[in-house]
Amino acid sequence: MIHRIQHWLKHSLATRLTLLILLATIIAWSGFSAVLLYEARKETAEVLDDQLTAYADLLWQNLGGEDDLRSNNNQDNDYHDELAFAVYHLDGRLVTASQQRPFPLQPSASKKPYSINLNGKEWQITVRSGENHQLIVGEPLKNQLKIAEELSEHLLEIALWALLLLLPLLYLAIRQGLKPLKIVDAELARRAPNNLDALNIVVPSEIAPLRDRLNTLFAQVNQTLARERRFTADAAHELRTPLAGLRVQIELAQSSPRPETREKALGKAIHGVDRTTRLVTQLLALSRLDHGETPKFEAISLSDLARSALLEAHLPADEAHLSIEQPCALIGQPLLLGLLLRNLLENAKHYAGPDAEIVIQIRGATLSVCDNGPGVSIDDLARIGERFYRPAGQSQPGAGLGLSIVRRIADLHLAKFKISNRAAGGFCAEIGFRRELQ
Amino acid sequence: MRILLVEDDLLLGEGIQDGLIDAGFVVDWFQDGEAGRTALQTEHSFDLVVLDIAMPRLDGLSLLAWIRRNLGDLPVLLLTARDSIEDRIKGLDAGADDYLVKPFALGELIARLHALLRRAHGRSENSLTWHSIVLDPVHKTASKDGASLDLTAMEFKLLHLLMANYPHYLSRSQFDEKLYGWQGEIESNTLDVHLSHLRKKLGSEVIRNVRNLGWRLESN
Numbered sequence: 299m300i301h302r303i304q305h306w307l308k309h310s311l312a313t314r315l316t317l318l319i320l321l322a323t324i325i326a327w328s329g330f331s332a333v334l335l336y337e338a339r340k341e342t343a344e345v346l347d348d349q350l351t352a353y354a355d356l357l358w359q360n361l362g363g364e365d366d367l368r369s370n371n372n373q374d375n376d377y378h379d380e381l382a383f384a385v386y387h388l389d390g391r392l393v394t395a396s397q398q399r400p401f402p403l404q405p406s407a408s409k410k411p412y413s414i415n416l417n418g419k420e421w422q423i424t425v426r427s428g429e430n431h432q433l434i435v436g437e438p439l440k441n442q443l444k445i446a447e448e449l450s451e452h453l454l455e456i457a458l459w460a461l462l463l464l465l466p467l468l469y470l471a472i473r474q475g476l477k478p479l480k481i482v483d484a485e486l487a488r489r490a491p492n493n494l495d496a497l498n499i500v501v502p503s504e505i506a507p508l509r510d511r512l513n514t515l516f517a518q519v520n521q522t523l524a525r526e527r528r529f530t531a532d533a534a535h536e537l538r539t540p541l542a543g544l545r546v547q548i549e550l551a552q553s554s555p556r557p558e559t560r561e562k563a564l565g566k567a568i569h570g571v572d573r574t575t576r577l578v579t580q581l582l583a584l585s586r587l588d589h590g591e592t593p594k595f596e597a598i599s600l601s602d603l604a605r606s607a608l609l610e611a612h613l614p615a616d617e618a619h620l621s622i623e624q625p626c627a628l629i630g631q632p633l634l635l636g637l638l639l640r641n642l643l644e645n646a647k648h649y650a651g652p653d654a655e656i657v658i659q660i661r662g663a664t665l666s667v668c669d670n671g672p673g674v675s676i677d678d679l680a681r682i683g684e685r686f687y688r689p690a691g692q693s694q695p696g697a698g699l700g701l702s703i704v705r706r707i708a709d710l711h712l713a714k715f716k717i718s719n720r721a722a723g724g725f726c727a728e729i730g731f732r733r734e735l736q
Numbered sequence: 737m738r739i740l741l742v743e744d745d746l747l748l749g750e751g752i753q754d755g756l757i758d759a760g761f762v763v764d765w766f767q768d769g770e771a772g773r774t775a776l777q778t779e780h781s782f783d784l785v786v787l788d789i790a791m792p793r794l795d796g797l798s799l800l801a802w803i804r805r806n807l808g809d810l811p812v813l814l815l816t817a818r819d820s821i822e823d824r825i826k827g828l829d830a831g832a833d834d835y836l837v838k839p840f841a842l843g844e845l846i847a848r849l850h851a852l853l854r855r856a857h858g859r860s861e862n863s864l865t866w867h868s869i870v871l872d873p874v875h876k877t878a879s880k881d882g883a884s885l886d887l888t889a890m891e892f893k894l895l896h897l898l899m900a901n902y903p904h905y906l907s908r909s910q911f912d913e914k915l916y917g918w919q920g921e922i923e924s925n926t927l928d929v930h931l932s933h934l935r936k937k938l939g940s941e942v943i944r945n946v947r948n949l950g951w952r953l954e955s956n
Contacts, residue, residue, distance in 0.1 A: 535790075535817035542815075542839035543747030549842045550754050559754050570747045 311479070315472045316465070323464065331453050339446040346442055347411040350381075350424050354409075354435040357383060358426040361433060382421075383435045393431065401434040413439055478502050482509065494520040529588070532686055533581050540577060544570040580699040583637060584685075587706040593631035595711075600665055600731075601625050603632060604658045607639035611647065613656060622660045628731050630711050638707040641700040642667040642727050649674075650725065663733050668726040673719040682717065701727075737853060737873075737896070738781050738914045741765040742772035742799065743788040743815065748838075752786065755842040760876060760893060761849070762917040769794025773802060781913035782810065784852055786845075789816040789827065797830050804831040811852040815840075850874050857900060864899040866953055869938070871899055880938065890915070891934045898943065898953050907950035 307314045384400035385393040392400060399417055407427040414421055414436075423436030478501045485499055496513040547570060550563035601622050608615040639658075646656045650671025659666045674682055681687045683705055686698045701717070704727065708715035714730040739761045743749035749765050756763045764782075766772045770793040776782065785803065789796035800812055814832040816823060827835050833855075834848050850873055854862055863872040869885075871878045873896055878885040887895065897906060897914055906914075911927055931951065935943050944954035 538817035538819075538838040539745045539748060542817075543745055543751055545839045546748060546751030546755060546842050550751055550758070554754065554758050556754075556758065559758065563751065563754065566747055566750065573747070 311476060312469065312472050315476075316469050319468055319472075320461070320465065324461070327457055331450070331457065334453065335446060335450050338449050339442065342445045343442050346437070347422065347424075350411050350422060350435060350437060351409065353381065354383075354424045354426055354433065357435060358428075358433050361385070361428075361431065380441070381435070381437050383433060386432045386434075388427070388430055388432060401436055403432060404434055407432075478505050486512075494523070526589075529585070529685070536577060536581075536686055537574065540570055540574040544574065577699070580703060584699060584703055584706065587634075587703065587710065593634055593710060595629040595631055598628055598630045598632050598635065599625070600628060600635075600660050603635050603639060604660060604665070607636060607643055608658065610640065611643040613643070619656065620658050620660075624662050625660050626662055626733065628663060628733075630731070634707045634710065638704050638729070639667070641704050645700050645727075646671070646725070654724070663731040664728060665731070666726055666728040668720060668724055670720070670722065670724040673723060673725050674717075679717065679719065683715075704729075737783045737900070738762040738764070738917060739849065740772060740775060740782045740785045742767075742769060742785070742791065742796070744768055744791045745788070752842070752845065756846065756849070759846045759849075760873070760889065760896075762893075762915055764917045768792050769796065769799040772799055776803065776807060779913065781910060783856070783914075784849060785810060785812045786849070787812055787814050787832075789814055789818065797827070800827075800830050800832060809856075811856045813845075813848060813852060847874065853900075864896070866899050866902055867955060869895075869899070869942075871896055885937055887934070887937065888930075890930045891937070894930055894934050895938070898951065902953050905946060905949040905952045910950065 307317065382396045382401070384395040384397070386403045387393060390403055395401070401414070401416060401421070401423060404423070404425045407425060409424060409426065411422050411424040414423055416436075420439035421436040422439050422442070423434055426433040426435075481499060482497070482501060482505060485497060494516045496516060497509050499509065501509050544567055547563045547567040551560050551567060554560045554563060601620075604620055604622075605615040608619055613619055643656065643658075646654070646667060646669040650656065650669035654669045654671040656667065656669045659668065682698075683701045684698070685702045705715050708729050711729075712732050714728075716728045716730070718726050718728070720726050737760075739756055741749065741752055741756070741763055743752060743765065744767050746767075749767065753763045753765045764775060764779075766775055769791045772785075772787070773794060776785070787796045787800060791799075794802075796814060796816075800814070803810055803812060811833045812831065813834040813836060814827045815836050815838060816827065817838045819837040824835050824837075833852050836845060836848065850862055853873075862874050863870055865871075868881045869878065870880075871892075876892060878887055878892060878895060893915060894911075897911065908927060915927075931943065942953060943951055945951050
């Protein structure tokens with residue numbers, strides 16, 4: 299039940315606000331009414347006490363003979379219709395009384411009105427005492443209560459009517475107040491799906507953060523889309539060149555007048571297919587890395603991964619190729635790290651020359667793949683990690699994506715990726731994993 | 737006809753080179769813009785440049801701009817992976833004579849090269865005519881007085897060069913450059929052998945040799 303009300307309250311902001319404001323109004327009104335009633339009752343009591351005192355004084359001054367007293371009539375008054383009195387001799391004899399059961403003789407001579415219980419009925423009385431007589435004037439306490447009751451009835455009635463009037467007014471006012479939200483909504487609804495420009499509407503300060511967040515989100519989505527488009531365009535262009543090469547080689551294989559050219563072209567065409575396949579595979583890997591879900595990390599052993607990567611690359615996993623110092627347990631995605639190692643090893647094999655020594659080093663949480671080949675020129679070192687960048691005069695197959703893949707995988711592992719030339723000659727790629735991931 | 741090919745992709749570059757050689761061109765192939773520029777600075781016998789746009793060190797458009805500044809209207813055909821209209825306009829605005837988007841058919845590249853050469857020599861037809869001799873470089877046929885001439889590939893190239901350069905003389909070194917490029921090995925008497933064979937087929941009076949000037953076609 300509560301759940302349903304909560305759901306309903308969440309459903310509409312206008313309803314929610316109306317109900318909450320109404321609730322607040324009722325609470326405030328009740329509190330205010332309670333104070334009002336209390337004050338009213340106190341005031342009424344004072345007024346009635348004053349009147350009682352005045353009557354008593356009047357009676358006391360005009361207290362004549364006993365006959366006179368007996369003939370005294372009650373005055374006609376809305377709230378004093380049950381005004382009663384009793385006159386005693388101080389020795390306790392009743393002189394006269396307005397009621398059959400008169401007030402008893404009072405011990406105190408205080409003029410201040412106070413209440414007594416007479417035959418189960420509360421009376422407010424005041425006493426005047428002289429040398430011989432005592433006069434007691436009283437009226438039922440319920441008169442006071444009756445006034446308070448009527449007052450509260452009136453208040454309640456007014457409150458109910460006010461609430462009835464307030465409800466639609468509140469609803470209208472809140473709808474009006476929420477209009478800026480509708481403007482934002484209309485603006486968003488009007489938008490073409492591919493329109494990611496910033497929302498340029500003036501909104502109240504409460505909604506401005508929402509608009510700004512939306513704009514930030516738009517900008518981010520825009521950037522992602524632009525990157526995606528650029529990547530697709532680059533990828534398409536990168537594919538055009540090997541396809542052109544393939545086509546030319548196949549044409550030659552088909553129709554070159556020289557037999558040796560035909561034969562060579564066939565071999566080249568197969569080589570070209572392999573290269574294009576590799577490019578497509580790398581593009582897919584990169585695309586998955588860029589847009590796939592966050593990989594699930596698990597406990598990994600860099601040493602084991604390095605060993606299997608070396609074997610896969612047809613390199614011996616002996617001490618000359620794999621040097622391990624203080625390996626530490628890390629968390630990572632083994633398939634991705636395998637891909638990372640494969641790319642680094644392939645790069646080293648391709649670019650360091652056929653006789654180069656390739657070494658994987660593991661020092662704590664740092665993994666490095668180094669070779670003793672010619673290294674990379676300073677200019678190329680700065681650009682070599684860019685997608686599709688290939689140094690000039692490159693005779694090895696490749697599309698310049700390997701290091702981009704490595705960098706991306708390192709990023710996913712929050713690891714630091716660094717490439718450098720070794721002082722002793724050769725190229726070195728280093729990945730520093732974060733120990734916090736342990 | 738000697739062509740400078742500047743293309744960084746090995747598969748494509750080698751394929752184009754082989755295809756153009758098959759089509760009877762002499763091709764020098766370089767794999768980056770800087771090397772291409774050096775070649776153009778040291779050799780002046782190139783009839784045409786085939787240029788890839790995206791290249792390391794010196795990109796195709798920069799090299800094209802350099803060619804236009806230093807070598808005037810040497811015909812240039814651009815190869816590119818970018819196929820948008822803007823890219824084509826950019827290429828043509830930079831001074832390219834033609835534009836080919838990868839991938840392309842070898843036949844189309846060759847046809848366009850012939851068209852460029854024809855235009856460079858101010859002709860409106862592909863075939864060259866000198867008196868009664870007609871030579872069609874596209875179909876590699878030649879005829880004299882309406883009768884087809886049976887020429888070897890080298891003889892055909894020689895005749896093509898002589899007809900295309902008429903009325904200028906061609907020196908021995910010019911022949912060597914245009915016929916072999918940098919890759920070819922030259923034997924000193926090869927040219928004389930081929931020329932004498934060609935003379936026999938055309939009639940000895942057609943090709944005239946002047947000492948220190950070289951060879952040219954001669955009308956009596």
